[in-house]
Amino acid sequence: MERREVVKVEKFDGSPAFSTTNDHVQTSYPFMQGQHGFDLVDGDKNALGFMELLGMQDFSPSLLDMIQVPIPPAQAPNVQVVTESPPELLNQPATPNSSSISSASSEGLNDEPVNKSVDDEVEEQEKNKKELKPKKTNQKRQREPRFAFMTKSEVDHLEDGYRWRKYGQKAVKNSPFPRSYYRCTTASCIVKKRVERSFSDPSVVVTTYEGQHTHPSPVMPRPNFIGPASDSGFSSTAAFAMPMQRRLSFYQQHQSRQQQPPFVNSFSPLGFGYNGSTTNAAAINYLQYEKRFCSSSGSTLLKDHGLLQDLVPSHMLKEE
DNA sequence: CGTTTTTGACCAGCGC
């Protein structure tokens, strides 16, 4: 069963940037302002775009310590996880529906006075967008924290349990593959995602999530999931694999329109996910993202977030 | 007929 999926990303200059195997999932956090000489807030405006970000691997241990996101080595072996976030949001996630989080954050990394919460700004943005032509806002457009990962898949749009509407497609510079823009179809949910195929390895799909869902997954029932005993180094995130599988089968029955990945990655390092699919990996990694950005502590998130409540049995929440 | 996709146009930010 031990099949290795290797995802290797090369920088556009052709030099290998990193690779992943079943044994190691290397996580990159190329988003800290000043750490690597560019500002991730507008990182996607770089000439090389997001793929360049994926190529960053020279991060310092102290940076990783700051972020404190345990990635279980066996979590998603064929997936390269890359998280990008505006630096000011690292400690102050912009979560439209969780004002308690942003308001509770008092760590003084922000230079600006906090007379307006992040929530308000995001709301204002959306409001402005809806009005015909928003006259120049004083503030720079603010972005939600982003989370990107690469998945080896033959389909571009990986199922993750949410319903998405495509609202745009753009050609990517230096790449023959276009980038697609999706928005969560649920009203009042502002989560977006971008999907593009890796230029250097067309079998790799790069999915970037932006924002946090304000609702549980609309297409899946609550799982009656009793997860496997949590091992050392086995985070609750990894346990999502099973319920996601259950949910996907339900989804397949009810969503004839959305294509399902015909390409199945057969890795299953922990043995809990038969036929682990790219979909599975996508969902797992999105949840990892939520865990990181949508809570200052794991328990806060689990309390607040409907999706995770759907996925994680209560006894596992306490273990967090 | 409602929903989703397609696609050209438009806008904002950035570098020169």
Added chain:
DNA sequence: GCGCTGGTCAAAAACG
């Protein structure tokens, strides 16, 4: 100011 690029809008087409 101008051009380039990424991101979004919105009308039309396609789909179920």
